Amino acid sequence: MPKKSYRQAINEAIRQEMARDERVIIMGEDISGGMGAPGEQDAWGGPMGVTKGIMPDFSRDRVLDTPITESAFIGCAAGAAATGLRPVAELMFVDFMGVCFDQIFNQAAKFKYMFGGKAVTPLTIRTMYGAGFRAASQHSQCLYPLFTHIPGLKVALPSNPYEAKGLLTQAIRDDDPVIVFEHKAMYDDEGEVPDEAYTIPFGEANVTREGDDVTIVAFGRMVNFANEAADNLEKAGISCTVVDPRTTSPLDRDTILETTEETGRLVVVDEAHPRCNMASDIVGLVSQEMFGALKAAPQMVTAPHCPVPFSPALEDIYVPGVARIEAAVRQAMGKGH
Amino acid sequence: MQLSRNDLLAAYRKMRLIREFEDAVHEEFSAGNIPGFVHLYAGEEASGVGICMHLDDRDAIASTHRGHGHCIAKGCDERGMMFEIFGKKDGLCGGKGGSMHIADLSVGMMGANGIVGGGPPLICGAALTAKTLKTGGVAVAFVGDGASNQGTTFESYNLAKVWNLPAVFVVEDNGYAESTASVWSVGGSQAARAAGFGMPCTEVDGHDFFAVWEAAREAIERARNGEGPSMLHVRLNRYYGHFEGDAISYKGEGEIERVKAEKDALMLFRNRVIETSLLDAGDMDAIDREVKERIVQCVTEAKAGASPTEADLLTDVYTSAY
Amino acid sequence: MSGVIGEIVMPKWGLAMQEGMLAAWSVKEGDTVGKGQEICDIETSKIANVFESPVDGKVRRLVTGAGETVPVGYLLAVVADDSVSDADIEAHVAHFKETFVVEDGGDSGPVPETVDTASGRIRYLAAGEGDGVPVILVHGFGGDYLSWLMVQADVSQGRRSYAIDLPGHGGSTKEVGHGNVGALTNAVCSFMDAMKIDKAHFVGHSLGGAVCLDMARNHPEKIESGTLIAPAGLGPEINMDYIDGFIREKRARKLRPYLELLVNEPSLISSEMVEEVIRYKRLDGAEAALNTIASACFQGGHQTLEMVERVQRMKTPLNVVWGENDRILPVAHADGLPDTVPVTRLADTGHLPQMERPGETVEAIRAMLG
Structure with missing residues (x-):
């Protein structure tokens, strides 16, 4: 292609x-x-x-x-x-x-x-x-x-x-x-990218990695960071599922719930500010629908609650990155990781 | 171009229909039979009707909070409107829109609008559609003197001008934006604003159907001929408050009564067509009786109409799969 | 052979493979392996499969660990008998690593091209050079040129080969006309005209096999020989659950079980293969084309075109390869063929011999190429 x-x-x-x-x-x-x-x-x-x-x-x-x-x-x-x-x-x-x-x-x-x-x-x-x-x-x-x-x-x-x-x-x-x-x-x-026209239906998440230990739900550019984190973690023996919901509205609740149920651990990666963002939305959804299936507290990797800073020194800290995703996955895995 | 006898009868009937409709809504609202709030068009009939007489289903209008008159003038079904205002399932919008959002796109009525200044950008869109698809259509934005101060309205003047859109902006200046007088709230003049955007503007007495009709004919023809947007500055009066329940304490003493006595649009029309022997009083009396019965019937049926149910709550949010 | 160090390296599966991931070893250091023994699982972006040892010997070092992705040609393991010292093994591995260079860095192999034909745009992957009669490879229902990933290179020696996408498939036009075998055969003829190919050896899989039979029946002058791999067109039965599920399911998790029906060993179906199918089905017109072909070719749940009776009269040399565990088209369909048509039945093989048993499949094709 x-x-x-x-x-x-x-x-x-x-x-x-x-x-x-x-x-x-x-x-x-x-x-x-x-x-x-x-x-x-x-x-x-x-x-x-x-x-x-x-x-x-x-x-x-x-x-x-x-x-x-x-x-x-x-x-x-x-x-x-x-x-x-x-x-x-x-x-x-x-x-x-x-x-x-x-x-x-x-x-x-x-x-x-x-x-x-x-x-x-x-x-x-x-x-x-x-x-x-x-x-x-x-x-x-x-x-x-x-x-x-x-x-x-x-x-x-x-x-x-x-x-x-x-x-x-x-x-x-x-x-x-x-x-x-x-x-x-x-x-x-x-x-x-195919030369021909094609459509991707809305509300159908893309599972970009399949693993057993942790489900990472990520949005937009963060999907690529989550994939990279998952590949790094794989080498360390932690196997992650990565879900790209593709659309926040409609939201593919089923895939998020199914994949989280399989792993029992959830990390949501959202470049938006932390209050009322997709991370809090999905953690709320999972907590309500399948609290009993969770093996660990869900983790949210988001930007901080401040405007986007100009200075490269600050902006690089501001944007959620691969290292923070890996740390959140390890946190979800608990002691020894 | 002349108004035929049939045109005149139709114009009178529409104006009478609006008046009866609004008087009935006023009465029912006062009696506590209508939920929410309503903004009535009584007194302004000559504007909506005089302008929409030039429009057909190719053409679109966008309206204001005070939208009932524009809806009737553009051809919305008054029975469906009454049901809608009562919040009933058989309303024009299934009871989901209410007085402030009555719309019927099939007759080119793009909606009353709860946002002051919401309509003009939409009308640029309808005009763009007409221009792009070469339908020959024209789009008309009705705004009040209040919306005439909104940025959306100014931006729309500019966009319509630079894209040479078939649009007409009608500023219905009833002297008050809510309780605030337009002599105070409008800087400069509507005509000078139009001139600033390179648009022709006609100032017209909105009580005089014939004056409105003539001014609108020119503006709409200009748009239809690809000569770009225009403004009509229509001066008129509303007979009721900004919304029903408004005590109208901000108006001068006897202000409304004077207008009713001297410049009522229906009265002026009636006198004019009788003086010039265009219509008989009997023709119009018959319309008055027929319209009154029609509105009584609409109110009776709307009151008895079924309300939407819980099953209707989540429908109509999206068109395609969600 | 005493004292010799043997190397097992990452194989090149398909024309485009540049690297592979060693998913798991099934042998450990110290085990003795024989040629042809399954020693590890390898995954590429296109396929997952078991890797059979190319050498005999005792495994002395597993150089590439499970989970590691290495370039084609990179050392996976070394074998040697006990006469070779550990130090020599270490030195050998170290030397390999120092001197290893990635072949053809940046070259991802040949890329598919398209040609406008009387039947619309046809995409194809060409390989090989030479004067030999060319080979045309025709995939089955829902497939594309990648069906031949594991075999195309090996059947292109001394000749040009063309793995085409049938109309309605891959990167070819999604206009399929009536969608019957005849329409597909016509498109292949159009491709030959556009490419100025007078005659070719044909290899057809499944529905592509029926196209080859149709070619032999109606255009014998264009077909030098036909290797039919699990071909359609030789009996009424077809697994309509598979056909319907393949068309219907849009999500990886729902589609996978149907794709697994294709093979004897489900792990052969990589996530990437599932994703490729979903991507194909999203193309404008693909689903409609599949539906048209399915209803024309498998009307009422049976194959519409049966040619087993006619094979007797065909002059074209034919050859059949079939997996004994084929769950799409039963291998029993081969029973009715005349003795003049050799049939290779492969044990522990499903509907994709060219993926599951590429070695044997290549052998069968080569037997026809002369």
Whole structure:
């Protein structure tokens, strides 16, 4: 299978869906770039070059550069979705949700319910998240728990290029509003990605490692760290199951519960802040559903309860890493590990 | 373009239907029969009807808290609306939306909106759909003078302008955002704001159906012809409080009564068509009787309608598998 | 042989294998092993299998430990008789480690290509060079070119070989027309036309075996010989539980039991193999193609096309390999074949002889290549 980067995988998913369905349009700030400027057109292809080359192939009628006006264009995408298009809007950094959240959580997410089931809102929002980029407090957050909280939204966190193409394709074809979280440190990650279009269903976790001792549930970029930790621990004789839920909403409760029951130990790795995040959610779920099957207290590996710091010296401590995951697994294993 | 006799009858009937509907809701709410809270459109009928007369099912509108009139004007079923306001299963939204979220996308009504300024970005979306799919459709955002101060509204003016969208922004200025007077809360003027975004703006007396109809015709034609967005600044009055139960102590003494006596939209319409011999008083009297009966029937049935059950609680959250 | 140190190294299974993980040893230091004896389990990214000793002798050192991943060609163990001193063994191992270089670093072997044919896009993996009549390898229901991972290199000496993905499968078009054997045969003919191949030796597995038989019946001028591995088309029975489960199940844990029906030893089914199948089934059109093929080829739970009667009249030399424990297509289907068709029945083997018994399978194929 051909190797592609996370960036290429996303670009390919968008292109294939635009070619497949003329109702698919994309919009966002500088997603093509150079709009109205005298110089190069398609100058950026988005701040990370993810959508580069799509405008020349599909024209400015379907690749819409927006002014810096998140409230208007995210709301516009919601309205367009409710009236017949299948827009893919890029919210450059999820941190910018502060200026458009109403359009997502009060409007798009609730149309279906408020209107008695008669609205269909096939809206996709792609957004960048995550620390590790020296981007400081307003460009580094992992705000997916906030979106996960809202009924009516679906939330996907692709952990590698294969997942990125399949989950984004599913998001675009899905008839509900979906927020796809792309970790900004993963755009150059490479992996095998089929040339053909494919979808990965939402709410179906991917078990990336199967082991007997500890179940590690991890999200987005943290899945890769969890895999690395599991491989290291394997050599030390601790065998881990690693679960990538793929989507936080819907959440594959069954796979989390089944795999945790098999091992009796749980470690959840979540790059988000610790209060009301996915780690606390899953530990709560497991505690309620299968307390008796637990051999040890569940462990949570998360970012601390502070804004993302700028200084590399601080940010490197802030982001959960392989060593912390290994330590949490050993903690769950108890004495002698 | 002229209004035919049938157009005039239809316009009068819609305005009367809105008035009767809102008066009935006022009465039922006062009697404690309607849950939650409601915001009534009585007094503003000429605006919604005068504008929506130019629209068809290709076209979309987004409304405000004060949405009942826009819904009726755009073609929502008044019986389903009444059921909805009573929270009944056969309501237009299954009783899940209520007064503030009545919508019917099949007739291009994108919803009353509980968020002040929630509608204009959505209308940019509907206009983008029309433009992209070349449906010939136009999208109209109704906002109050309150929403006219929201950032979402300004951003939408700008987006509609730079994308040259087939959109019309209607500022229904009834003089008060909740209890706060627009003479105080609105800096500059609506027209100057429109000019700032390069949009034409027409100021119009919202009690005068014919004035609204004419101004709307120009703005909607402009949008339909691909000439971009416009604004209508419609000055009007609401007869009831911001919400039902509002004592309206902030209005001047006799303010509402004066408007009712001198500028009531239905009265002005009636006088005008009789003076110009376009319709007979008898035609309109017949409509008044028919509409009254219709609304009584809607209220009676809505009161007796079944409530949704627990089985309905978790449905309609998602469209596809969850 | 007295005084000689024998090396057992990580084998190269398949064209793309670069490294393997030694999952477990089944022998220990001091044991005497014979050639062909199962000595360890090896897992690659594509396959898990037992490894048989290539040499005789007494195991003196297990150099690669269980759980370690090492490159192809790396030392797993050394054998030698007692006349060799421990010091010499140590020196030998140390020398190996010092001088070992990874072969073809960075080369992951040949990559599949695609060709546009009259039947749509066909993906294939080509290997081998030479003037010999080429070989075309045709996988079974739900498979792809990777079915031939363990054998393709060994049947490509002195000739070109093409492991193709049938329509509806792998990286080929998902348009399968009626989805019957005839439609698949037509696609193979289209592939040959597009690649300018006049005639080829065919190797077909399962449904691919039926395609080879159909080729021999309707296009004898294009087929030099046919090696049929657990072929469809020779009897009515087929395990529809397998077919239905293969199509239906989307999750690894649910799908695995069905894939395990394919083999005699379930551990042969690696997680990666299960994942590959799931990934394939997610491709646009794959599921619809499988359903179309299944209902055309196995209508009402029986094989639609039966050719055993016609084999008598076929001029094409044929050869059959079948696992005695095949749980998908019964080995008894081979009983009705005429004596002119040699049948190799493999004990302790399921429906995938080319994976489970690659050595014997290669031997059977080579017998037809001349």
